[in-house]
Amino acid sequence: MTKRGPQLPKIKAVGRAALNPPHPHRDSDLAYIMENWSQIASAAWAGYLAQGRGLTIVDTRTMYPVPTGLGHTISYLTANLVTAADDARLVREYDPEREVVVGMLRASGDEDVYRLGTSRLTPKQAYEQTPRQ
Secondary structure, three states: OOOOOOOOOOOEEOOHHHOOOOOOOHHHHHHHHHHOHHHHHHHHHHHHHHHOOEEEEEEEEEEEEEOOEEEEEEEEEEHHHOOOHHHHHHHHHOOOOOEEEEEEEOOOOOEEEEEEEOOOOOHHHHHHHOOOO
């Protein structure tokens, strides 16, 4: 019998991630988001509680040390500051109880925005499970 690691939430792609043909970064972005869902979903819920609807941004241009290795900065952009029409629509339409809108920023200057959700670990549940400092 083999040991399995923690089961990752299966996320459902809604926004650009669901489009065909896939864009060049989709698979790696979704893998990264799935692996880091707890932190991203927790940050999204914290941002929602503090500022209302918005876009959770993962900045892959910089890394910093975390207990498990290296991590990326996660920040929150309120809905009134989201200017791209497609991105603003995603922010207006997502369900904060079950979904997040995540923007991935890359060193190349590319950025992609996804609307994602799962029933296994909602943003609120992820936030409640996150230790407070």
